[in-house]
Amino acid sequence: MELQQYLRIVRDYWRSILASLFICIVVAAGVTLMQTPMYSTSSSVFITVESGGTAGELSQGANYAERQVNSFINVTTSEIVLQPAIDQLGLDTTPTRLAKALEVSSPANTSVIKIAAKDPSPEQASLLANTVAANLEEAVTSLAPPGPDGTRLVTATVINSAPIPASPVSPRVTTNLALGVLLGLLLGFGQAVLRNMLDTRIQTTEDIEQVTDAPVLAVIGHREGEAGRVAETSGPAWANAEAYRRLRTNVGFVGLGGQHRSSMVVTSSLTGEGKTETVVNLARVLAQAGSTVLLIDADLRRPQVAARMGIDADLGLTDVLTGRGPMYEFVVQVAPNLTVLSAGTVPPNPSELLGSDAMTHLLEAVEKHYDYVLFDSPPLLPVTDAVVLSAKVGGTIVIARSGEVRRPQLAAALDLLDAGEVTLFGLVLNDVPLSNRSHYYSSYYYSASQPTDEGAPDEVWKPRRKRQLSAR
Template sequence: MSLAQFLAVIRRRHWLLTMLTLLGVTGGVTLSLLATPLYRAEAQMFVSVDGGSTASDLSQGGSFSESRVASYAKLSTSTAVLRAAAREAGVEAAPSELERAVRTTTSADTVIMSITATQPDPEKAAALADAIAAQTIELVGDIEKTDALGESLVKLSVYQKAEVPTAPASPRVPVDIAVGALIGLALGIGSALLRETMDTKVRSVDQVASASGKSVLAEIPVSDDIATIALTSSGGQFSSTAEAYRQLRTHLTFTNLDGDCQVIVVTSSLAGEGKSTTAANLALMLAQNGHRTLLVDADLRRPSVADILGIESSVGLSTVLAHQVELDDAIQVVGEGGLRVLTSGQVPPNPSELLSSRQMQLVVQTASVSFDYVIIDAPPALPVTDPAVLGASASGVLFVASVDGRVKMGDIGRAVSKVDAVGARVLGVVANRVRVGHRPESYSYYATARPQSESPRRARRAAVEGRR
């Protein structure tokens, strides 16, 4: 996973990171408040050797002392020493508890030994550290009796007694909070990566390309504005959405399609991915560019082109296929570019039969004579076979894939394979509802462009009026 992909995962799962980090902070605070305060006292000891006045004797004695320090440190935490020291300091604890409460450390190449005792009572902590030091001195004195007089050549003495601590050594609230936050953040990152691995929903343009195996021809930004149509209005033509559709139009214009007329079927894997809006916008952009364009609403189960454009839908494709009206009489003109639209007409009881009929082929052939582009808004590819049937006789099929998590990668792959299986040519994929700024090539530059004399409210009103 590249850094860019990792950051994209973090952006998509930021709520998980935030939640677990806050839980970690809460846990750190809770543990700090519930924990029993512990006080730590330290006594320091010094190891020396008696005898010898020459430099050589002193050097040998120093080396001997250094070699003994580690052994004495182990003796200081022995069970016998700890039990005797606990009795002397008035500390009631099991040997295992004493072992956890006492720590002896030594410094490299020195003869200094530090004994640290931790207790809930600060006075007992200091008393225990001093008692351990005293018991260790007594034990070493018994062991190291080597001269003729029975005196130990090694001297172990306390050069700094333990002081009664005034502040607890733990809990350390700031440290506990920081540790809790780091643990929560680490768990959040791990959970985000795990969920990303297990989550097959499409949430990025790269996932669209990977799932479909096709080129992404355009990235349509996400928009809260229902009037993303009517891009020919003076406000809409400077939007990031308009620029994305211009890119799509450019790709299709320079795509090498057979025939004088390009018949393009627009579909998606599932309903609700924005195929109808994409088909309508694409048709408007082609018409605006001077191409003779016909938009056909062939989604006879859930037609929406008429609602998007704000036009009448009672007469349309279904009535033409039923021989109730001629094609020319059913076509309406929309927008400044002279876009021709054939709405769905009344919803028929047998949409699949109508779309696969000989009459449908004749309608497309007839339209091909009069138009440069015929854009067909087809039903979703997975629920029905209509897009595959229409795509088999079209110049190409354009897939629309939403990247807001409503479709899975497997859905896109199966839908594309379903269309490929009938020999239809898949031109590419349009990634819809892409968040502007999540990719370096997004159209945020164009999103800010607008004629200075036009207010946003007026631009929106113009866009809505352009739909009707």
């Protein structure tokens, strides 16, 4: 992953990262508060070995002293030292348990034994360390062998008494909280990366690029309001106007360099991805630019264009294809340069109608009289209608709703188009939250409170029939 991808993960999952961090800090603080404060202090005992005055005797005495120190370290935690300490202090414990409260050591190359004691009471910790040191002094005297003249060859002397500690050595509040923060960040970022890897939803243009090399024609932001409702026709209230104009600009370039045809299908992988809203708004901006546009509702299973445009839906495309009348009797002009042909009667065989010769003849006729012919079709995965129709037109635009369709679903939909030898003009990423909009397109977005010079028509035409063209 690149740095930009990690930053996007942090941006997308910052809430769960902060939640993990907060939980770990709370747990660390709770564990710290539940721990009993422990105080530690230590006393020191010096081991002395009597030796002769020659160099050899001094060397032998030093080696002997070192061996004796190691031996008396073990003696310190034995019953001969600890049982008297238990009796003197009146402790309700055993030598074995008391030994666990002591830490006996000797600095390297020294004859000093350091006795450290831990206890919840600072006074008791000091008293225990000093008592054990005194008992060790007595134990050394009784255990050390006498010399030829009756003197003890090894003696022990307490050189440092254990002071009463002023502050506990555990729990370490700062250390525990720091570990909680570190663990929280690791867990939070780890779960964010894992969730990102497991989340196959299309959310950004980078996600689309992982599925296909086809261009992203536009990125349309999320708009508050009724789900699926087409944008208002007044300029200041038309959110994402610049995104649709960008789509219009890119649509004007698709197909150049080959056989340029004016017809195209707008579809999606699944239902509810905003294909109808997109094709209606695309038709509007194309008409605003002066192009003649025919919008045909080819979703013969769940037609929505007529209801969204506020026109009669009783008669339309199916009636033209079945020969019930010429097309000019069913088209409605809803705005300057914009004409709509609704779906009409819902047929029992939508795929057969869309793939019929009558559909081919209709396409030949309307492509000669309109600059753009736009089809709103059913989604690709549930039914085959969109593939059948796409094979007849100039190309197809696929709408991908951010956070709705998943990469395997989009890939399967594009595979259907590829199997049908359909020309894919590109994709439109729809309903993108403001935080997810790609920086490549950030300068093209305007909110509803930022009207642009090129708004929707000031005059909203009332629907009326257009009597110019008949199906051949």
